[in-house]
Amino acid sequence: MTYTFHFADIWAARDEFLDGTLLTLRLSALSMLLSLVIAIFGALARTSGPRWLRAIVGGYVEAIRNTPFLVQLFMLYFGLPRLGVRLDANEGALLAMVANGSAYTIEIVRAGIESIGHGQTEAAAALGLHRLQIFRLVVLPQALRAVVPPLGSQFILLMLNSSVVSVISADELTAATQDVQARTFRPFEAFLTASAIYLVLSLAFSGAFAVIERVAFGKKAAQR
């Protein structure tokens, strides 16, 4: 096994890797943000909505969590155009990532909401707050604080999972890497480089989230 690594072609394609990385970050951040917004409403519906709404949200969460992301991506990307919705690859990728990510985020936010004691809602009700006010002013801020760490992990999972959207050739890092390897015939070097970029991103984000957590809830985290 005498293999000589050739990273010169990879270095020559550094702009493509950089653009791919930026798009991966943008796609992940955007889908995380949209997932979180949907999840707040979804979790509210799942914890205190009418029975039929809880069943719908619960069914959605179970359906997404028990089927592969790749199949969800194919269903949306190939299915929606048949219904007359025109999607380019990047829109399809974002839509599938939000559809998938919000199911997991709903569960995270729901766990946060359920971790807030009943005494809190009862006290707020005794003070004369409406149900929506209780949720918005009392429950949600505390719940979101409690779910910062799992949301951080969820973001990293989402970012790593975004490599899958390269199969519909959305222009993120993995798809950019596919282009580079097809042109240079250096698949191993190209995928190794991309893996290193993902690794640096996930380590950097988990480090950053740990710092944010310590700064935001410093004393509590130290006590635990």
Added chain:
Amino acid sequence: MRSLNAGDLLFILAAVRWTVLLSVLAFAGGAVVGLTVALMRTSDSRAARWAAIVYIRIFQGTPLLLQLFLVFFGADMVGLSLGPWLSAVLGFSLNAGAFLGEIWRGSIQSIARGQTEAARALGLHYLPLMLRVVLPQALRIAIPPTVGFTVNLIKSTSLASIIGFVELTRAGQMVNNATIRPFIVFGLVAAIYFAICWPLTIAAGRLERRLGLAYKR
């Protein structure tokens, strides 16, 4: 483009066996890697602990799809032609090993230190200590999260389709390419995955609650 017929649906249904077989082999390989990683991670040797940490960080910090590509092209590069089958089994095993290793490390560490110390005081060496004292107790704690991880593993085998392995998702893709009936085809594919994964998800939840009750006194 042709119309969808019963043969297509049977073709998809029959492809389930490759998804199941790949999942079983990947779990077996992952269990071997995972047990090694968990034991290294909890060992007294600093070097072994660090090697395990680096392994876990790398495999949990990079996309599974790229790990599959690297195994596929990397084997080719050193002159081994593994083909999609072996590459997929090897790639999934290496990846599952990192996750199972981390799950099992937690289970091993949750066994009270007094147990190990008592066993040591009775003169047990590492192997009997692990086999007869720690692992049997850790197993009980490890089962619910392991079942939960299996759901992830089964879903992730769909990525094998990208390196050319014909399993459930690839079969669906092939039928869809010929018939262009994405909702029916991928709906069926999704329903099959759901039928396999949902019972496991429920089982994992039940086992976890039961374990929680057993430990809550």
